[in-house]
Amino acid sequence: MELVMAIKCKLIVLLFGFVVINGGFGQELPRTYKAPEFDLEWRKPTNHPDRIVLSYGEDPATSASVTWRTTAEIDTAYAEIAMATAAPKFWRNAKTLKAVTNTFDATNINGAEVLANYHSVWFTDLQSNTTYAYRVGDGKRWSEWIQFKTAPKENKDKFSFLYVGDTQNFILELWSRLIREGYKKAPDAKFIVHAGDLVNNAHNEQQWQEWFDAGGWIHASIGAFPIPGNHEYQNLSPEATERSLSAQWEHQFTLPENGPEGLEETAYYMDYQNMRIIGLNSNTDHEKQAEWVDKVLSETDKEWKVVTFHHPLFSASDGRDNKEWRELMKPIFDKHKVDLVLQGHDHSYARGRVSPNENVLDGVNMRDKTGTVYVVSVSGGKMYGLRKNAWDGYDAERDRAAENTQLFQVISIEDDRLSFESYTAVGELYDAFDLVKKEGLPNEFVERNSEAIAERRFSNTIPYQDPLPKELEQLVLSKYPGFQVSRVTFVNDKEFTGYKVRLDKGEERKELSLDVNGKILD
Numbered sequence: 001m002e003l004v005m006a007i008k009c010k011l012i013v014l015l016f017g018f019v020v021i022n023g024g025f026g027q028e029l030p031r032t033y034k035a036p037e038f039d040l041e042w043r044k045p046t047n048h049p050d051r052i053v054l055s056y057g058e059d060p061a062t063s064a065s066v067t068w069r070t071t072a073e074i075d076t077a078y079a080e081i082a083m084a085t086a087a088p089k090f091w092r093n094a095k096t097l098k099a100v101t102n103t104f105d106a107t108n109i110n111g112a113e114v115l116a117n118y119h120s121v122w123f124t125d126l127q128s129n130t131t132y133a134y135r136v137g138d139g140k141r142w143s144e145w146i147q148f149k150t151a152p153k154e155n156k157d158k159f160s161f162l163y164v165g166d167t168q169n170f171i172l173e174l175w176s177r178l179i180r181e182g183y184k185k186a187p188d189a190k191f192i193v194h195a196g197d198l199v200n201n202a203h204n205e206q207q208w209q210e211w212f213d214a215g216g217w218i219h220a221s222i223g224a225f226p227i228p229g230n231h232e233y234q235n236l237s238p239e240a241t242e243r244s245l246s247a248q249w250e251h252q253f254t255l256p257e258n259g260p261e262g263l264e265e266t267a268y269y270m271d272y273q274n275m276r277i278i279g280l281n282s283n284t285d286h287e288k289q290a291e292w293v294d295k296v297l298s299e300t301d302k303e304w305k306v307v308t309f310h311h312p313l314f315s316a317s318d319g320r321d322n323k324e325w326r327e328l329m330k331p332i333f334d335k336h337k338v339d340l341v342l343q344g345h346d347h348s349y350a351r352g353r354v355s356p357n358e359n360v361l362d363g364v365n366m367r368d369k370t371g372t373v374y375v376v377s378v379s380g381g382k383m384y385g386l387r388k389n390a391w392d393g394y395d396a397e398r399d400r401a402a403e404n405t406q407l408f409q410v411i412s413i414e415d416d417r418l419s420f421e422s423y424t425a426v427g428e429l430y431d432a433f434d435l436v437k438k439e440g441l442p443n444e445f446v447e448r449n450s451e452a453i454a455e456r457r458f459s460n461t462i463p464y465q466d467p468l469p470k471e472l473e474q475l476v477l478s479k480y481p482g483f484q485v486s487r488v489t490f491v492n493d494k495e496f497t498g499y500k501v502r503l504d505k506g507e508e509r510k511e512l513s514l515d516v517n518g519k520i521l522d
């Protein structure tokens, strides 16, 4: 008898279970996203060094910097550096350098609310092409010994670097796998270009902690080359009338200070072997930077010229055109025959090029010769749709694109050949091309995307938005004729189980809540 009861109860539970996981139209309810929670303690500084990040100076054959964080109690700090050897006691040859220590008092900044000390050291007069080991600490508490290699003076050796677009969202959750896959693909990468929007909220300590945690010792071992995006600018307080650069930026990065006045460490350049790479701050002072970039491109005799900034000259997504910025910069890049431009901002992937001849897109000309190649890429977890008409109307040709795909890029230069490869977060080759220098001629262009996997779009990948069952969509659209469903979020919590739906008709917008049976609740 008891057994029968137990079976009956189980059946009831099973039946209810069935009811709970299914909506009114027999549809299985989608899984819901719940952001992970973090204790406040998780992002707080301690007396032990954390957030250790390496960068290079203008000449990475002879100079590098390291920056790290502790509590404000640690007011004197040091870095030690030695030529690394296989014998463990290489520290016998170490030099101890006193750090520059600055207090970061962000106790009154919304989202930051922290007091910390940041410490930094420039390593100068290093020997080229040499593996060094360094550690940071306060004389008692030390980091591990961390190795990096200075650039060779020789220009013809092959070297590689990584480039990533917006990290910005789901940083710890999803950027971690991307950057670690990038490291596995290119463990010898000399530096990492971060093309802006490293975080979503400029001053947010939690998000910066995620950025440092996701990259871990990769940040300490491979030089960072970061430039700020629009998300690195935000008001410092509700009363502030202007957006300010992330309060953390200048504390936690130590970068070449060779940029235009007032934009130090947000616009700067570095000469790595036979390449000059220039970072621009596309958020501000455009005219000043146009003048400056023209000058630093004129002054170099480096064979390869690469420029990186956040807002793309040719947008990957609709409604995000940066016309004034393009009209200002493109003639300068054309004039100096910039080889490659690395950008972010659009949360999708687009790679294409302009004609090597002034403003003429000529199919025959473009087949194996090219002007500047422009790339937009995204590395974090937020995804936008592609521009409907590719790069039509831009006087540029888009050759390859992706939606809904986290990507990193490996760029290798060996003498007169640059090889560009874009990889997905699971390590598949997504895009590739080579540029070859030809004396007195435009770059030879070698399309290699036939080596890559099929193109990825929202239509052939896992849905990014929560799906709205067809029956519910029809029901809603019959009540709101002429509208289109533009966003769906499925919610399943104590207060509400159902769909939050955004409808758009031109300028008109409606936000609805629907229960799983399609009943409109407000």
Ligand SMILES: [Fe+2]
Pocket (backbone or CB within 6 Å): 166, 168, 197, 229, 231, 345, 346, 347
């Ligand atoms: Fe972004």
Ligand SMILES: [Fe+2]
Pocket (backbone or CB within 6 Å): 197, 229, 230, 231, 310, 344, 345, 346
């Ligand atoms: Fe952006």
